[in-house]
Amino acid sequence: MRKVLRLDLVSHGLTEAMRKARFPVDEPLTESGLDLLAESTPLRAERVFAGPERRTVETAVALGLTAQEDMRLRDLDAGAWRGGELVSLPEDELHAWLTDPTFRGHGGESVVDVIERTRLWMAQVVEQDASTIAVTHPAVVRSAMLITLDAPPKSFWRIDIPPGSVTRLHFRGQWTLHFTA
Numbered sequence: 249m250r251k252v253l254r255l256d257l258v259s260h261g262l263t264e265a266m267r268k269a270r271f272p273v274d275e276p277l278t279e280s281g282l283d284l285l286a287e288s289t290p291l292r293a294e295r296v297f298a299g300p301e302r303r304t305v306e307t308a309v310a311l312g313l314t315a316q317e318d319m320r321l322r323d324l325d326a327g328a329w330r331g332g333e334l335v336s337l338p339e340d341e342l343h344a345w346l347t348d349p350t351f352r353g354h355g356g357e358s359v360v361d362v363i364e365r366t367r368l369w370m371a372q373v374v375e376q377d378a379s380t381i382a383v384t385h386p387a388v389v390r391s392a393m394l395i396t397l398d399a400p401p402k403s404f405w406r407i408d409i410p411p412g413s414v415t416r417l418h419f420r421g422q423w424t425l426h427f428t429a
Contacts (some may be wrong), residue, residue: 251363253419254379254426255370256293257389260307260412261285269334271326277306284412285310291414294378297321299385301353310384315383320369327356349401359387359404366391374419389415396423 262281265272277285288311298304298315299322307314334342344351349359357365367390373380382388386409392397393407396417409415416426 249419251377253374253377254293255373255392255417255419255423256291256381257392257415257417258291258307258311258381258383259386259389259409259411259413259415260299260301260303260383261310263303266411267329269396271329271332272301272303272323272336273331274302274361276302277310281411282306282310288412288414291381292379293381295376296381296383298383299323301385304383312384313381313383315381318369318382320365321382321388323355323385324359324362327354329354329356340382347402348407349404359391360401362387363391363394363401363404367395370395370423389413390402392417392423393425396425 259283261277263272263275263370264278265275267278285307291311291313296308296313296315297418298308300317300319329337341353344353352358370392389409390404390407393415394401395401416428418424418426
């Protein structure tokens with residue numbers, strides 16, 4: 249019987265961009281985002297990583313974690329749309345963004361790009377064989393869930409990842425989604 253490897257994916261806390269349905273820039277957490285994190289259950293692991301953005305680093309600190317920054321845990325690059333509001337996008341581009349996982353019309357990354365980046369990172373977690381916490385973004389958490397469930401990239405936007413939430417995965421030959429009470 250193989251040892252079960254645990255991976256906890258922590259979605260960063262609430263930001264103003266999330267509240268206002270804007271594409272993020274490197275913004276801080278809101279006061280309410282910090283308050284919500286203060287109520288979180290403590291997490292422990294042998295290895296702790298965080299995306300390089302301010303909101304992921306602040307989330308790790310608020311959770312009492314000392315994290316190593318990892319560029320592979322960065323947010324989906326929205327290119328020219330960074331800082332803009334979703335409602336300001338031309339309808340055809342917004343439709344393409346939400347339905348075509350290969351869309352890159354904004355000059356940044358596609359959903360497929362983020363899924364592949366996440367897949368490579370998860371493979372390295374398996375190689376390291378140590379319990380891991382990753383403080384990251386909803387896009388990376390969604391990607392990890394799609395990989396775990398072997399779901400198609402077009403399902404990316406059908407998963408809602410709340411700020412400050414923890415998604416636990418286990419690996420024993422393959423990834424499984426593990427819900428805790």
